[in-house]
Amino acid sequence: MITFQNVSKTYPDGTRAVKNVNIDVEDGEFFVIIGPSGSGKTTTLKMINRLIPLTEGTIRIQDKKISDYDIHELRWNIGYVLQQIALFPHMTISENIAIVPDLKKWDQEKIQHRIDELLQMAGLAPDTYRNRKPSELSGGEQQRVGVIRALAADPDLILMDEPFSAVDPITREKLQDDILDLQQNIKKTVVFVTHDMQEALKLGDRICVMRDGKVEQIGTPYDLLKRP
Ligand code: ADP
Ligand code: ADP
Numbered sequence: 001m002i003t004f005q006n007v008s009k010t011y012p013d014g015t016r017a018v019k020n021v022n023i024d025v026e027d028g029e030f031f032v033i034i035g036p037s038g039s040g041k042t043t044t045l046k047m048i049n050r051l052i053p054l055t056e057g058t059i060r061i062q063d064k065k066i067s068d069y070d071i072h073e074l075r076w077n078i079g080y081v082l083q084q085i086a087l088f089p090h091m092t093i094s095e096n097i098a099i100v101p102d103l104k105k106w107d108q109e110k111i112q113h114r115i116d117e118l119l120q121m122a123g124l125a126p127d128t129y130r131n132r133k134p135s136e137l138s139g140g141e142q143q144r145v146g147v148i149r150a151l152a153a154d155p156d157l158i159l160m161d162e163p164f165s166a167v168d169p170i171t172r173e174k175l176q177d178d179i180l181d182l183q184q185n186i187k188k189t190v191v192f193v194t195h196d197m198q199e200a201l202k203l204g205d206r207i208c209v210m211r212d213g214k215v216e217q218i219g220t221p222y223d224l225l226k227r228p
Contacts, residue, residue: 001027001157001189002048007057009043017043019213020057028187030180032204034194040213041193045159048191049078061157076100079150079158083165085142087134093119093145094130100153118148121182140171147179151186160192164199176202201225 002025009018018040025031033041046052047059050066059066066074087096094115101111116126122144134142143163150158160179164172180203183190194200200207201221209216209224217224 001025001029001062002191003058003060003063004044005058005060007044007047007059008055009040009047009052010055017213018047018054021213021215023208023215023218025189025191028189030183030190030192030203030205032192032194032200032207033210034197034200034207035210035216036195039210041195041210042161044210045161045191045193048157048159049075049080072103076104076153077155077157079152079155081146081150081158081160081163083162085134085139085146085166087142087145087149089134092131092133093124093137096134096145097149097152099149104153106153114152118152122148122178138171140167140175143167143171143175144178147175147182151182151188156189158188158190160190162194163192165194165196172199179203 002023004021004023007018007021008016010016021040021044033044035041043052047054048061048066050071061069061074087093094112097115097118098111101114106114115130119126119129124141124144129137129141134145137145143166147163150160164175167175176199179190192203201224204221206218206220207224208218
């Protein structure tokens with residue numbers, strides 16, 4: 001699904017954030033990137049949907065170079081969930097979820113149906129939550145809306161950057177269970193960035209360990225726990 005071939009990123013100030021990374025993410029896989037702060041995880045993730053240009057190497061999605069995609073085609077087909085809750089405060093929950101479906105010019109009836117379906121999936125009763133503003137939801141509920149918003153237009157791929165780090169431990173555990181159920185049901189490819197090993201072991205089909213911009217190890221949770 002995603003292939004990194006000798007990918008490096010040097011920022012304009014000379015910081016070498018990612019160094020010669022080779023990664024193969026399989027179709028339908030829950031792929032976790034873990035590493036300490038500053039190890040290049042976010043940079044790696046943001047290069048996939050061209051939020052950051054790469055300096056060297058090639059990234060392909062479904063065998064096509066990301067540079068050959070139309071930027072809208074690429075962005076609209078990749079769901080992106082951030083650490084900071086990024087809902088638009090002046091818009092209702094429905095309007096927030098409808099952003100990408102609207103851009104893709106889905107018809108309104110289909111969008112409304114999709115919104116209700118997603119809210120239901122996230123355990124948020126549509127009649128109660130549809131017309132609320134983000135400030136009328138708890139942090140955990142907002143983060144759940146952030147996740148379903150990323151799924152709204154049925155993307156092929158979902159990128160998540162420490163999506164649960166800002167919520168309390170109990171809510172985090174619940175959100176982890178939810179995202180795991182969800183991914184197993186919809187069988188989407190997910191690339192998930194975290195610095196929390198427990199989270200990585202719980203969620204990942206495979207885990208990629210980054211350190212100082214390099215890939216140190218890639219393996220299943222079992223591989224990682226095995227002593228050499
Ligand atoms: P994370 O929590 O993902 O590790 P960081 O704290 O590394 O995030 O970075 C937060 C934001 O600051 C990012 O958008 C990143 O691009 C930016 N940033 C990080 N380091 C630098 C830097 N040395 N110079 C300029 N911007 C930076
Ligand atoms: P992580 O997500 O693992 O915390 P990042 O990818 O955010 O790591 O950062 C990797 C390295 O690149 C860090 O040294 C960080 O300070 C640096 N960096 C991140 N964003 C920028 C930026 N916009 N300009 C310069 N350096 C940056």
